[in-house]
Amino acid sequence: MGSDPEFAQGVATSLLDLVGSTPLVELPRLSPRPDVRLYAKLEGQNPSGSIKDRIAKAMLDAAEATGELAPGRRLLEPTSGNTGIALALAARLRGHPLTCVVPANVTAERRRLLELYGAEIVDSPGEEGSNGAVRLALSLAEQDSGYFMPFQYANEANPRAHYEGTGAEIADALDRVDVLVAGLGTGGTLMGAGARLRESFPDVVVAAAEPLPGDEVMGLRSLEDGYVPPLLDVSKLDRKLLVTNAEAVAGLRLLLEREAVLGGVSSGAVVHAALHLADELDEGVIVCVLADGGWKYLSADFWDADDAESAMERSVWW
């Protein structure tokens, strides 16, 4: 924020100054009993609409500070989702061109959003999903040293953004946190916010909601083609819950019907996991990190489909 007295307080000089400090709202109508208090951290309120604005900004800040990311240097990142969109926004404002490596079968609206924010797109084999995009991006970066790859899966600025931001904001806002629930992707939110909350609330249970992929998206030749993000230390998770697409959609519908919160698919999964964990508590405070809003999913068929699993084509949605 500028300190010029000519400008009213609350006027930002850049969209990037508006990243973080997201609202925390109580969800009393979702709580299974009055002594279990549920809160949602609304990360969809970030400038590009998701929690990934935090790490996009943090990864560029860190690389610019070390000089590794010189002015105008091209960025390369494997992503078909929120990280690509967040990086595209941040890269445009900071003057860096961006190439996203995206599975060829990514939905049209993801591709369109990336293009509108100015990203160049390179396709990776669709049947290899995100693991294939990671592999291709790593090999492109190896062949051409002109690229700078933030690489959210291994960049320490990712969990640090959640330690200093997401986690600190929750710890400052609440006197007590018993359970933190967030979606598992790179592991950044869970590792960073989890570590920060453990400092304030040593007994906090850090719980991951993880997508159950359909057979069709597991186009791996062997289990060894699997990928564990280097940032993710499973020993730092207290719970790791598998959530089906149908369960995530049920969570989304509850969130919308009871609390009028329009969440993205991973938010539905987080709510589902949170309610499962709430059943184990007589009393306590559960914080759900809702990574994005439902706006980017409006064209999807699952909102009112009887068979959400079929409507989602057994894809992975976060």
Add this chain to the structure above:
Amino acid sequence: MATIRIPPTLRAEVGGARELAANGSTVSDVIDDLVARFPALEAQLLRDGELADFVNVYVRGEDVRTRDGLDTEVRDGDQLILLPAMAGGCFGVRPRGV
């Protein structure tokens, strides 16, 4: 008796089955039962007697690594799910041929 969901990458090792039944009161017992019948699974699932890093096993919808690992209790009628570790952040990707 528990059922075990087999991911596509392991089906060749088990004669193409998508799901198998197996006996055991812990995850370790169930895997031993499977490996006794399908020895090629051992090299895919285990490293030095522990679950390989790229393999996730879930009992009642929860990763056994955040429960009691291979000692996690398996009850009659439970479903176990075997999955390869997948990178997150790939939402919006449609499956093959769609």
